[in-house]
Amino acid sequence: MVYTLEVPNTYGYVVLGAGVGSVICNIVLGGPVMKARKQLDVPLPNLYATPGVHKNADEFNRIQRSHQNYMEMLDSYIAMTLLGGLQHPIACAVGTVFYYIGAILYQKGYIDKSLDVDLARYKKGGALKWIGFFTSMYSTCALAYTMITAK
Template identity: 40%
Template sequence: MDFIFGGSALNKGANLVTVGIPREFGYVVLVAAASAIMIIWMGIQVGKARKKFKITYPTMYAPSDTKEGDHFNCYQRAHQNTLEGYPTFLFLLFLGGLEMPVFSALAGVVFILGRISYARGYYTGDPKNRLRGMYAMIGVLALLIATLKFGIRLICM
C-alpha cells in the first residue's frame, strides 16, 4: 500500500511523494495494540485502587490530607501522566515506523516497558519510585529520531 503526500486532485501539477508501507510495519501496529492494552491495564489498576481506598466517583483525585488519599493519587497520576504523553508516542511510533519499522517497534516496546515500570513504582505510594521507569524516554527519543529521518527523506525525495 502506498500513501501519497502533497498535492491534490485539484492541483495536478503538484509534486507528489509516494511512500510505501513496508511489511515490517506490522510490528509497529502490534506494538500500538500492546500499548492500548497497557493503557487499559493502568485504568483497571486505578479502578482497583478506587475500591481499595474507597474513593467514589466522580472524584478524580482524593484529598491529599490522608495517607490513603495520597496513595490513590499515585495510581491516578501514573495513569494520567501516561495518557498525557500517549498521543505523542503514537504519532512518533506510526510516522517513525514508516521509515524504520523494526527500530520503531523496538523503541515502542522500550516505551511500554518503561511506562509499566513507572506505574509500578508509583503504585508503591512513594512518588520517587516512579523514576524506575524513566528509561521509557529512551524509547520516545528513538522514535523522534526515526520520525525526523522520515521527514528529512520526504523533503529530499
C-alpha cells in the same frame, strides 16, 4: 515534485504496537487505579482524591497520577511511532515495547510508598519508556528529513 513512500512489510508490527499494544498497556495501568478506588474509597467521577477529604489521598493520587502520565503522552507517542515506523518499522516496534514496559515500571515505582515521590517513578525502570519515546521521535524526524530533502 512528488515524494512516494512504500510501506514496508514489517510495518504491521508498528500497527500492532500502536493499536493493540496501547490498549493492553492502558488496561494493565488502569487495573491498580480501579483496585485502589475500591480499597481507598475514592469513587468515580473523582479523578483524584482530595487531601483532607479522602483518608489516603496521597496514596491514591500516586497510583492515579502514574496512569494519567501515560494517557497524557500516548497520543503524541502513537503519532510519532506510526509516522517514524514508515521508515524505521523495526526500531519503532522495538521502541514501543520499551515504551510500554517503561510505563508499567514507571507506575510500579510511583506507587511504591517507600520511595521519594520525585525519584520513585524512575527507581524501578520507568526511564525505559524514554528509550521508546526518543526512538520514535528520531524516526519521525528522519522521515521528515528524507521527505524534505528528496529530489
